[in-house]
Structures are given as C-alpha cells and as structure tokens.
Amino acid sequence: MNKMMKYAVLILLLCAIVQPAVMAQDSSNTQGEVPATVPADSNKARNNSDNRIYALAMRYNDASVAKIKLYELMERNPNNLSYPETLASLYFEMEQYGSSALVALDILERNDKSLVGLEVAAFSLEQLGALERALPHFESLHLLSGDLFSLYKTSYLQYSLKKYEEALNSVNMLIKDKKAAEQNLNFPKEDNTMQEVSMVAAAQNLKGLIYKDQGSSAEARTAFEEALALNPEFELAKENLADL
Known part of the structure; x- marks a missing residue:
C-alpha cells in the first residue's frame, strides 16, 4: 500500500512538472510571430473577393x-x-x-x-x-x-432661376473661351432627332433668351443672329429668332 502511494506521489509530481511546460508552449504560440500566410477572412482577402x-x-x-x-x-x-x-x-x-x-x-x-x-x-x-x-x-x-459644359449648365440654370446678370456673365465667359469653339452640344429638333451645334452657338442662343426675358429685343435678335452665323441650320435659334 505504501508502494502504491509512492507511485501516486510520483505521478502527481510529474504532472506538476509537465503542465507548466505545456502552458508555456501554448503561450509562446499565442504571443509569437504572426504566421506568414494571410487568413482567408482578412479584410484584404474579402475586399479582393467583393x-x-x-x-x-x-x-x-x-x-x-x-x-x-x-x-x-x-x-x-x-x-x-x-x-x-x-x-x-x-x-x-x-x-x-x-x-x-x-x-x-x-x-x-x-x-x-x-x-x-x-x-x-x-x-x-x-x-x-x-x-x-x-x-x-x-x-x-x-x-x-475647367469643364466648359459645366459652365454652360451654370449659365442655363442661372437663366432658369432668373438670375439674369449672373447668367450673362457666365455666357460671356463661355463665348470668350477659345476652347468653346472646339466643342459641340446636342439639341433636339422637331422631328425628335438630335442636332449638333457648336458650344459658342449654343451660348449665343442662350444669351438671346436672357435678353428676350429682360425685354431687350434688339440685343436678343443680335445674339440669335450670331448663333445662326455660326450654325446656319441651328433649328432652335431659328425658332427663337422667329418668335421675336
């Protein structure tokens, strides 16, 4: 019986020695270097997948x-x-x-x-x-x-909101910009097709509309005629001139 107790004590001692060693090994795995492979659920992997x-x-x-x-x-x-x-x-x-x-x-x-x-x-x-x-x-x-189409849209919205002085200023900036002569805009025609005209002609037509709303018929006529001088087949400018 005494011999069995000696064996039990010996086993307990061995367990006491082995357990700290295992815990130390687990701790080293947790606190050691990050594995070289990237986890599948990492942000980078998920971003690539998405x-x-x-x-x-x-x-x-x-x-x-x-x-x-x-x-x-x-x-x-x-x-x-x-x-x-x-x-x-x-x-x-x-x-x-x-x-x-x-x-x-x-x-x-x-x-x-x-x-x-x-x-x-x-x-x-x-x-x-x-x-x-x-x-x-x-x-x-x-x-x-520096986008000129944005400047045209600016002038058109200013005209729509009856901010006529601001609209005239924007239109004149557009007309004076040399790059505007190299760009075109599309306008609808009566037959539901689209017509391409120069941006300067479009600006002159808008300038005519601004003057027309202000009651300046002579200036409006000049602007519409300027638009037609640039694009003789500009249907919308023809209609606006005829309305005067």
Whole structure:
C-alpha cells in the first residue's frame, strides 16, 4: 500500500512538472510571430473577393448584386471614397436620382473637391428639379475642372432661376473661351432627332433668351443672329429668332 502511494506521489509530481511546460508552449504560440500566410477572412482577402464579384455583376448587368458588394466594401473601408463614388455613379446610371444625389452629397461632406461627387450631385439635383441646389455644384465643378459644359449648365440654370446678370456673365465667359469653339452640344429638333451645334452657338442662343426675358429685343435678335452665323441650320435659334 505504501508502494502504491509512492507511485501516486510520483505521478502527481510529474504532472506538476509537465503542465507548466505545456502552458508555456501554448503561450509562446499565442504571443509569437504572426504566421506568414494571410487568413482567408482578412479584410484584404474579402475586399479582393467583393471586387471580383462586383466586376462580374457589372459584366452580367446585375446591378442589385453590384450595389450590395459596394455597400459591403464601403462598410469595410470607410476611408476609401472610391466606393461611394462608384455607387453614386451607378445609381445615376440607373436613373435613381434621389439615391445618387444623397450618396453624392454625403461624399461632398467628406471631400468638397470630389469631382465625381460634384458631377453626380449637380446632375441628380437638376433631374429632381432642385435647380437652386444643383447650381452651386455646377459652379464648383467648372471652377475645379475647367469643364466648359459645366459652365454652360451654370449659365442655363442661372437663366432658369432668373438670375439674369449672373447668367450673362457666365455666357460671356463661355463665348470668350477659345476652347468653346472646339466643342459641340446636342439639341433636339422637331422631328425628335438630335442636332449638333457648336458650344459658342449654343451660348449665343442662350444669351438671346436672357435678353428676350429682360425685354431687350434688339440685343436678343443680335445674339440669335450670331448663333445662326455660326450654325446656319441651328433649328432652335431659328425658332427663337422667329418668335421675336
């Protein structure tokens, strides 16, 4: 019986020695170097997977899946504005102007110089009829990018909002810009086709409309004639001149 007790004591001693060694080994595994392989559920791996699925969804014209993946990428990468910019553009292409405007405005709260945010906000708000809110975004877009179409849209919205002096100033800036003569705009015709005219001719036609609204018929006539001198077949300018 004494011999068995000796064996039991010996076993207990061995256990007491082995257990700390095992614990020390476990601790070294926990606190040691990070394994060289990247875990499958890491942010980088998940981002790569979501980007691949987004690309496939866009290729297969599945906008609903594409949007879900963009939302997941936005949640996982809150400091990367390229994802909300892509989402805003996608909503705009789908003609969901309320959603595209909201996303774009959120982008501009974080970066008021985002060209994508400014462009989507401007055109979305215009489509929604919020011209007063769209106008400053068109103005900023032109100032930051030098885009002449944004300047034309600025002048047109100013005219629509009856801000005639501001509209004339914008139109004259456009007419004086040499690059405007190299660019064209499309206008609808009576037969539902589109007609391409120079941006300068379009600006002169708009200038005529501004003068017409102000009751300056002589100046309006001169502007419409200037537009027709540049594009003799400019149907809208012909109609405006005839209305005088």
